[in-house]
Amino acid sequence: MSTGSGAATFVDRYPEEASIVRQAFFVAFVAFGLGALFGVIQALHRTDILRFIPSTDYYTVLTAHGVLLVIVFTIFFLVGLFQWAITRSFDRPVEDIRITKAWLALMSVGSVVTGVTILLGFVDEVGISADVLFTFYAPLQAHPLFYAGLAVFLVGTWIAGADWFRSWLAWNAEHPDDRIPLQAFVVLTTMLMWYIATIGVAVAVLFFLLPWSLGLIETVNPLLTRTLFWFFGHPVVYFWLMPAYLLWYTVLPKIAGGRLFSDPLARVVFVLFLLLSTPVGIHHQYLDPGIAESFKFIAMTNTMFLLLPSLLTAFTVVASVEHGARQRGGTGLFGWLRALPWRDPAFTGMMLAGLMFAAGGFSGMINAGMNINYLVHNTLWVPGHFHLTVGTAVALTMMAGTYWLWPQLTNRRLYSRPIGLLQVVVWFGGMALMSNAMHVSGLYGIPRRTAEPQYQGFDFSTAFGSVAELNVQLAIGGTLLFVSALLFLANLAFSWGNPTTSGLGQTLPPALSGPDDSPRVLDNMRLWAAIALVLVALAYALPLGAIVADSGLFGPGGDAYPVTVVLNSVAVTAERLTASVGATLADVGGVLEVIR
Amino acid sequence: MTGNPLRIETSGGVLVGFVVLAVVVFELRTVLGMLFGIDVSGVVYFPVALAVLVGLLVAENALRSVGSKEG
Numbered sequence: 001m002s003t004g005s006g007a008a009t010f011v012d013r014y015p016e017e018a019s020i021v022r023q024a025f026f027v028a029f030v031a032f033g034l035g036a037l038f039g040v041i042q043a044l045h046r047t048d049i050l051r052f053i054p055s056t057d058y059y060t061v062l063t064a065h066g067v068l069l070v071i072v073f074t075i076f077f078l079v080g081l082f083q084w085a086i087t088r089s090f091d092r093p094v095e096d097i098r099i100t101k102a103w104l105a106l107m108s109v110g111s112v113v114t115g116v117t118i119l120l121g122f123v124d125e126v127g128i129s130a131d132v133l134f135t136f137y138a139p140l141q142a143h144p145l146f147y148a149g150l151a152v153f154l155v156g157t158w159i160a161g162a163d164w165f166r167s168w169l170a171w172n173a174e175h176p177d178d179r180i181p182l183q184a185f186v187v188l189t190t191m192l193m194w195y196i197a198t199i200g201v202a203v204a205v206l207f208f209l210l211p212w213s214l215g216l217i218e219t220v221n222p223l224l225t226r227t228l229f230w231f232f233g234h235p236v237v238y239f240w241l242m243p244a245y246l247l248w249y250t251v252l253p254k255i256a257g258g259r260l261f262s263d264p265l266a267r268v269v270f271v272l273f274l275l276l277s278t279p280v281g282i283h284h285q286y287l288d289p290g291i292a293e294s295f296k297f298i299a300m301t302n303t304m305f306l307l308l309p310s311l312l313t314a315f316t317v318v319a320s321v322e323h324g325a326r327q328r329g330g331t332g333l334f335g336w337l338r339a340l341p342w343r344d345p346a347f348t349g350m351m352l353a354g355l356m357f358a359a360g361g362f363s364g365m366i367n368a369g370m371n372i373n374y375l376v377h378n379t380l381w382v383p384g385h386f387h388l389t390v391g392t393a394v395a396l397t398m399m400a401g402t403y404w405l406w407p408q409l410t411n412r413r414l415y416s417r418p419i420g421l422l423q424v425v426v427w428f429g430g431m432a433l434m435s436n437a438m439h440v441s442g443l444y445g446i447p448r449r450t451a452e453p454q455y456q457g458f459d460f461s462t463a464f465g466s467v468a469e470l471n472v473q474l475a476i477g478g479t480l481l482f483v484s485a486l487l488f489l490a491n492l493a494f495s496w497g498n499p500t501t502s503g504l505g506q507t508l509p510p511a512l513s514g515p516d517d518s519p520r521v522l523d524n525m526r527l528w529a530a531i532a533l534v535l536v537a538l539a540y541a542l543p544l545g546a547i548v549a550d551s552g553l554f555g556p557g558g559d560a561y562p563v564t565v566v567l568n569s570v571a572v573t574a575e576r577l578t579a580s581v582g583a584t585l586a587d588v589g590g591v592l593e594v595i596r
Numbered sequence: 597m598t599g600n601p602l603r604i605e606t607s608g609g610v611l612v613g614f615v616v617l618a619v620v621v622f623e624l625r626t627v628l629g630m631l632f633g634i635d636v637s638g639v640v641y642f643p644v645a646l647a648v649l650v651g652l653l654v655a656e657n658a659l660r661s662v663g664s665k666e667g
């Protein structure tokens with residue numbers, strides 16, 4: 001990794017774009033450091049190991065942790081990585097650097113406004129706060145600046161997407177017969193998904209939450225804002241994941257010494273994510289009483305389909321890594337594992353992240369099952385799940401990717417590879433402890449989002465071990481994670497002190513099975529966007545219509561849907577269907593009789 | 597197998613393998629507890645597990661220096 005291939009680096013070739021990428025990463029890592037600090041405060045507080053803050057400030061900390069990590073850290077890293085991927089794979093500078101600078105500035109200003117509004121929650125005298133958690137739907141209400149910052153941030157991301165589509169059009173005009181390079185393909189499909197997904201959150205913020213917190217409207221319909229949030233809230237998890245996938249598909253095989261196994265399969269995967277990631281959001285609302293069970297059932301079915309692209313990814317990525325290992329001289333059924341560059345933190349970080357993603361996928365299947373969800377809903381199990389997915393599969397891959405990319409963005413070697421290796425391994429171990437404790441605590445019924453979950457005069461019953469033991473485990477895990485985060489940041493900071501070196505550039509090899517092995521229709525962005533919109537309309541038109549019809553756009557919320565009504569109506573429909581099929585069969589029988 | 601220019605002799609794999617194995621062994625106690633209802637005391641389980649893991653590590657190291665093979 002640090003030896004390089006002797007080629008020119010990204011910063012040599014595109015200094016202005018490299019500067020944009022570095023700035024985006026810088027914001028991401030500042031947010032990451034702060035977020036990690038809040039994380040360890042929570043881990044120690046809610047387990048009652050060490051309390052630095054009054055419990056009344058817990059929601060301020062939790063909101064800052066959530067927003068800084070899953071909105072600021074992940075998305076700034078994403079735009080940096082995507083800018084690199086677009087420039088690199090089209091091999092052309094941005095069309096107009098002023099636009100690029102403008103969206104980065106908008107995103108940064110928006111994040112600072114939202115972030116400061118949250119942090120002001122610590123200073124009671126100011127009277128400004130936004131303790132609404134990163135899900136920010138009603139009835140929790142934030143200061144208007146929270147939503148305003150968010151809106152500015154969103155507009156920034158929209159312009160970023162437009163900037164990349166513009167690059168594509170310009171490139172396409174010069175290469176009308178070429179297939180879209182895979183990295184650019186990932187960026188474009190991901191941004192289409194983002195445009196669709198953000199409709200929900202933009203409507204929620206602009207039409208309901210912001211006017212409501214400004215006092216322009218009296219009330220909002222909480223179920224409506226929840227549903228609009230989750231319209232956005234599920235696809236956003238794929239938005240976090242796609243940069244990690246980009247690295248797994250296009251960089252990991254190279255680090256492993258090989259090539260991507262199949263470019264066509266990768267394209268299919270990203271198209272599937274575009275199509276399926278939005279019409280599933282209601283799976284976060286299995287326990288919302290105002291939504292009919294049948295809509296929840298549709299969301300569950302769609303969610304299960306989403307397993308397909310993830311399993312395809314597991315296959316392709318492992319196959320590519322195995323190919324790399326065999327190129328390096330690895331042999332045997334599993335012996336090839338020994339031939340991999342485990343000492344390289346970029347490689348090991350991504351592999352461990354992938355392993356934890358598999359575990360997160362399994363606990364996600366529990367969440368997604370409509371009935372088992374009742375067991376884990378709003379318990380600590382849920383943070384246990386997503387610290388494996390976004391908190392490790394995504395975050396650790398981003399850190400590992402940085403180890404590989406940073407020298408090419410700065411012409412400076414990484415300060416220390418052994419520290420990097422230690423860092424990724426400590427993250428893995430720490431997360432294993434923390435996430436295990438969270439999952440098990442959740443099964444014992446311990447709630448999430450609670451500063452003091454140990455109610456007086458009440459003991460959670462345990463299947464094995466004890467709650468005290470789980471608390472210690474969670475706190476140790478959280479502390480290890482915090483240490484790992486510090487190691488990462490320090491390693492990068494010290495790298496800045498290294499002298500500049502030339503020849504650190506890295507090239508990415510083409511896939512074993514290239515894009516020409518796949519039908520051109522895969523590159524038809526319009527088609528996939530249209531199908532995705534249709535699927536979203538099918539999944540959401542009726543539930544949203546029902547919510548509004550039931551309790552009004554700004555209404556206080558309607559009555560619950562009793563499950564039996566829906567079952568009855570299904571039964572009635574089924575009865576009618578059987579009757580009509582029976583009648584048709586009788587008719588056919590009659591016709592046959594006549595023919596005889 | 598040896599002499600391949602791409603091949604980097606590394607003990608990094610041993611470290612990673614050890615940590616992954618340690619996590620699996622750790623999770624095993626949860627599996628025993630949650631799935632089979634066997635409550636193994638952590639005070640016994642963890643020291644024993646650690647001893648076994650360290651034993652394995654030492655054995656691996658010894659084997660590697662004897663065979664002077666890559667790992």
Ligand code: HEM
Pocket residue numbers: 035036037039040042043046062063065066069070073074133134135383387390391392395447448449450451477478479481482485
């Ligand atoms: C230093 C590492 C970290 C520690 C110690 C940590 C700890 C925690 C804890 C204990 C909670 C549960 C709080 C509660 O429900 O009462 C939590 C929630 C959360 N964490 Fe982390 N975390 C870390 C890193 C991350 C990362 C890297 C991400 C994502 C990129 C993340 C995203 C979240 C989110 C979204 C929540 C839910 C917030 C909410 O309920 O509104 N965390 N974290």
Ligand SMILES: [Cu+2]
Pocket residue numbers: 233234237280281283284
């Ligand atoms: Cu979801």
